[in-house]
Amino acid sequence: MARAPAEKASHGVVRLPPGRHGLSRDAVAESQRERLLNGVVEATVAHGYNATTIDQLTEAASVSKRTFYEHFANKEECFLAAYEMIVAHLRDSLREAEEQSSWPERVRAELAVLLGIFAADATVARFALLESLAAGGAVAERHRASLRCLAELLRPEPPAAADALAEAREQALVGGLSTLVVRRLRTGQADGLEELLPDLHELVLTSYLGRGEARRLARSPAA
């Protein structure tokens, strides 16, 4: 296998010494890419999406600027790659919750998974929920699609009549929930996030069933 050309270390960047660590070129590239994805999360949450420079991003990732451009054309592309990885992780984590037999239990389990992940890593949560809005453009478009998926996940089966009104109500619900979570994270209340579960559960059920039935289902012991 052709050896990766030795790159000049600069800016105090830590890098794997070429050829001696027994890692293939692909493995090195993968490690760099992973570091960049972590770097874009750290840098954008620290500085805000629009203010973040490629320099700040590569510094957070401990790779060179040149390496960045070997992997991504620009900040947005890097942001989207990290965003996709987070969404894939959320999807994987939600799979088990989706297997709950009843709809109210499914909603509770799904919300518990989401709140658990966001509470465990507030930086990742802020990146996905807040900086995606700050980014605008293709990123905001992608985030919009994610929230539509989330609305589908929370929807009862079979779905209620799919009219424009129901769609608006669902959008307001997931948008409202997302804003609520972001505000808690921004004010350093990640620890209390999971305590919101009973309220959020009832809120989602209320949006479909009305308050009386929602309260009965949300507050009864798991069936």
Next chain:
Amino acid sequence: MQYLSERLLATKTGRPRGEEQGRPAVAEQQRDRILTATEHLIARNGYSGTTIEGIAKQARVSAVTFYDHFAGKEEAFVAAFERAVEEARALLADEAPAALPWPEQVRAGLGALLTTVSENPARARMCLVESMRDGRALLAAYEAVLDSAAAKLREGRRLDSAAGDLPGVLEETTAAGVAWLLRERLETAGAERVEEMLPGLIEIVLGPYLGSAEALRLAVAEEGG
């Protein structure tokens, strides 16, 4: 600026120098022009695409005058946002007076809000879309507006005893959800015909308190009916 003594006086009071020169109206007009320019440029070019030079040029003031009024772009943005909120508040006080029954206040308030969005698309874009694009001070201002909207909605819990037992985060989520819907609409379709969202918003806001059927009835009823 002619005299250093005047300039030093201005630093003492912290007021724009126009006032020190006995020209409060001039300073006020300058500030207003700067805010209007900020609003238009941010709506058109985004927060990061807007410069202080650009704002000063459009407002027909010098950069020095800009800095007499604001420490920087973010401060001007927050002030423009606050001015828009104050004007919306005054509009709501007129259009949805507290004397009306609460469901009517909500209905009239949402109607007035949508009308002002469609009449001032640049302002709406600044407040709902660009306020998310960096500038942490702005996010805080945005959240303060959500809080005062949530406080208004919470009055609905007095309608009957069962409503008092709704989930505690309902109003915060509803206010944020309505803002979210409006932003999505501005981003995907623009401000035109935004008034057609009214029945949906009324149902979303009133539904948890009145039940969906009654909320829908109010949503489609004739005004004042």
